[in-house]
Amino acid sequence: MNGTVEIVLIAAAIVYVLARRLMGEPAVGKRLLLLPVVLGVIGLSQMSAHSVDAVVFLVVSAVLSVVFGVLRGLTIRTYEQNGIVMLRYTAMTVVLWVASIVARIALGFVTNLVDPGAVQTGNGLMLVVGAGLLAEGLVVMSKAVRVGGQVVWSKGRGGAPHRTSAFVDSWQEKARGTGHDSSR
Numbered sequence: 230m231n232g233t234v235e236i237v238l239i240a241a242a243i244v245y246v247l248a249r250r251l252m253g254e255p256a257v258g259k260r261l262l263l264l265p266v267v268l269g270v271i272g273l274s275q276m277s278a279h280s281v282d283a284v285v286f287l288v289v290s291a292v293l294s295v296v297f298g299v300l301r302g303l304t305i306r307t308y309e310q311n312g313i314v315m316l317r318y319t320a321m322t323v324v325l326w327v328a329s330i331v332a333r334i335a336l337g338f339v340t341n342l343v344d345p346g347a348v349q350t351g352n353g354l355m356l357v358v359g360a361g362l363l364a365e366g367l368v369v370m371s372k373a374v375r376v377g378g379q380v381v382w383s384k385g386r387g388g389a390p391h392r393t394s395a396f397v398d399s400w401q402e403k404a405r406g407t408g409h410d411s412s413r
Contacts, residue, residue: 261366272356294361302368309378
């Protein structure tokens with residue numbers, strides 16, 4: 230995929246996610262956990278780091294993205310509405326999104342001063358965004374399973390009920406202390 234097209238698509242996806250989550254939406258496990266993994270795998274398959282500087286840029290970018298993802302996750306509000314766990318971005322979440330983008334651009338600038346070809350060859354933007362979104366999603370899910378409503382795996386379409394996941398349901402039971410653990 231062309232680098233410019235990739236950047237435009239990722240920017241559009243981030244704006245879309247920001248808009249939806251600022252308004253508040255159900256905490257959907259599939260969106261929080263699976264989609265970031267898919268992004269990361271696609272990014273990993275497109276990587277071509279040919280220098281040490283490119284690898285360092287990618288690793289530092291990924292670490293920054295994960296740190297910002299965890300911080301964003303901590304700022305996201307989770308609450309129950311009509312029996313469903315919801316999530317909503319706060320102003321601080323948006324500030325952290327902007328800070329993470331600025332940090333990546335600054336890192337790219339500094340890396341280009343050291344090795345002008347490193348950022349193009351080791352871009353890995355989809356991998357880095359996927360890593361940050363996965364970190365955010367894990368933090369949000371760990372908060373969401375403690376809220377009084379149901380965490381859904383995927384939203385129902387066309388009036389169909391939301392789908393749940395045995396894994397998420399089990400996680401919720403353990404987090405709330407309502408599991409049927411025989412070791413108690």
